[in-house]
Amino acid sequence: MSVIKQIVRNTLSGWLAVGIRGALALIIVPFLLNHLGKEGFGLIGILGVIVSMAAVADLGLRGALGRELAEQLARNDLKIYSELASTALVLYFCLACVLGFAGWLLAPWVVEVLKVSEAMYEDAVSSIRIYGILSIILSFITPVFSAALSSFHRFDLINSVQLIVGIISSVTLFVVIPVVENPLYGWVGVMLVSELSILFLSIIFFRKFCNGAEIGLSYLNIKRLIPLFHLGGYLYVIQLAQTLTNTANSIVLSFFLGPISVALYQPASKLSAMFNPIVMTLAEQLFPLTTKFHTTENKEKLQETFLWGTKYTLLLGGFVSVNIFIFSEPLARLWLYDSLGDDYLVVVQVMKIFAIVDLMTYAAGTQWPVLLGMKKLRYLSILLVVTAILNILVSIFFVGFTAVGVAGVLYGTIISKFIRIILLTLHVLELLKVRFFVFFRFSILGPLSCLFFSALCAWILINNYSCDTWIDLMSMVAATTTVWLFCFWFIGLNFNERSHIVAAIKKIRGKSGSKPQNPV
Structure with missing residues (x-):
């Protein structure tokens, strides 16, 4: 199978996996809120933060592994490839055990710092010691096999594993939680089994497809x-900064406002986490290609990858961000009002800000795979550290010392991400020798035009028609989608791109319509 066909296959499988998991999440979030309560649901979010924070201690090695495996595969040196993967697995397992032991010792202190109520204290400590420790170990082992599959460009297999396990675990939650005595422990058990299943299936696919x-x-x-370790040094700094940026919000909220504030933050965060992989599916699977182009000194292909990747990521990302931003109020009301009451309005505020933050993420396009493939990470690591510190300080100020509330935790994210995207874009353009005018005209102008007309359509609909049911909301989204598709075809794509798509569709239809000839 050609690389282009594999990328398309990976992208479609990624969309399917995330789409189904996202649909399940829309049901699971209010379900968990009803059975766990706001504080219990917030505690689940905190458990995820703890596991994410533990990942910082891997010294950036997990992030470096995927890139280094891709390079050895490009060189067709499978002996070094196998030695690298095997040695990394042993190292990661040892690191995970050390972190797990530390988590066991520090669990009571963590619960006190995050201001968990006395009623939830024992459950919180036990959850951290059981789920936190085992999840940390699994989160260090599974990425070795995922990195191997991604280096062979089998992102579709990774997506399939997540899809299968995600569906089964979601259904299991609906069955287990209502019948167990402690719903929190029921959630912990189901999640651990699902993570073990992901590891098991990843090992099977590695043995079968990583020839x-x-x-x-x-x-x-x-x-x-x-x-x-050479590459991991920069990746460690980058990972540390990203982890602080992604997890600090929940910690800041819990410290100043308690776990209930995390429960109001989590729905918007989960919605963002649901759509982000859909938009970024293309960009996230490009680092094996950028590594190959850099290794073979094919700068023209690197430039094309950056320009095309940014364009298509922003085209799709603009559409997603517009819908979430403008339709946030009816979505949150229909989704969460029965569970949160009037507190759903806080979720609306957070959703709007997340839409802006995610749009800036999509605008960054393929900067990360290009920089990783070229091993040009020094500037990025410095920039991420500085903006991560800025993000935390601004968030602490607005949450702890103003009356802004939960939404204020994202103000720092907006400011820091805006600064980062401007400076990093200029840096990548300089590295690739691409003029800013060429980049803006090819990768930015079309997507921004599509975003504008889609936003205009959505704004007209939400301000002139009622949206009181899911059917009303889906109808408005469908109308906005129609406008976006029209703009995507006639504004987002140029003549050559439309011609290639039409030719590809005709080719597919021709193959499906052809009949085998009688050999007689």
Whole structure:
């Protein structure tokens, strides 16, 4: 299968996986709120934060592994590939055990710092010690096999694993939580089983589809970790900054306002986490290609990858952000009013800000895979650290010392991300020798035009028609989608792109319509 066909296949499988999980999330969030309560639901969010924070201690090595495996595959050196993967697995397992032990010891202190109520104290400590520790270990082991699959460009298999396990675990939650004595422990049990299942399936797919690659103790070679540490140094700083940016919000909210504020923050956060992978599916699977183009010194292909990736990511991202921003009030009301009452309005505020933050993320396009493929991470690491600190300080100010409330935790994210996207875009353009005018005309102007007309349509609908049912909301989204598709075809795409798409569709229809000839 060609790389282009594999990318399309990966993208479609990613959309399907995230779409189904997202649809399930729309049902699960109010379900968990009803059974766990606001504080219990907030505690679930805090558990996720703890696991994410533990990932910082991997020294950036997990992020470096995928890139280094892709390089060895491009060089067709499967012996070094196997040694690298095997040695990394042993190292990550040792790190995870150390972190798990630390988590066991620090669990009571963490619960006190995050101001969990006395009624939830014992459950919170037990959840951190059981779920937190085991989840940390699994989160260090599974990425080795995921990195191997991604280096072979089998993102579709990774998506399939997440889809299958996501559906089964979601259905299991609906069955288990209502019948167990402690719903929080029921959630912990289901999540641990699902994470074990992901590891098990990832190992099976690795053995079947990563031809020539092996993982075993016989391949241990400490020397293979040297390139990981070289690249991992910058990746560690980058990962630390990203983790602080992504997890600090929940910590700041819990510290100043308690776990209930996290429960009001989580629905918008989960909605963002649901759509972000759909939009970023293309960009996230490009680092094996950018690594290959850099290794073979094909700068023209690197430039094309950056320009095309940014354009298509922003086209789709603009559509998603417009719908979430403008339709946030009816969506939150229909989705969460029965569980949160008038507090759903807080969720609306957070959803609107998340839509802006995510739009800036989409505008960054393929900057990350290009920089990772080129091993040009020094500037990015410095910029991320500075803006992460700015983000935390601004968030603390608005949440702790003003009356803005939960939404204020994202003000720092908006400011820091805006600064970062401007400076980083200019840096990447300089590295690739691409003029800003060419970049803006090819990758930005069309998507912004589509965004404007889609937003105009959505704004007219929401201000002139009532939206009291899911059918009303879906009708408005459908109308906005129609406008976006029209703009996408005639504004977002140029003549050559439309011609290629038409030719591809005709080719597919021709193959499906052809009949085998009688050999007689």
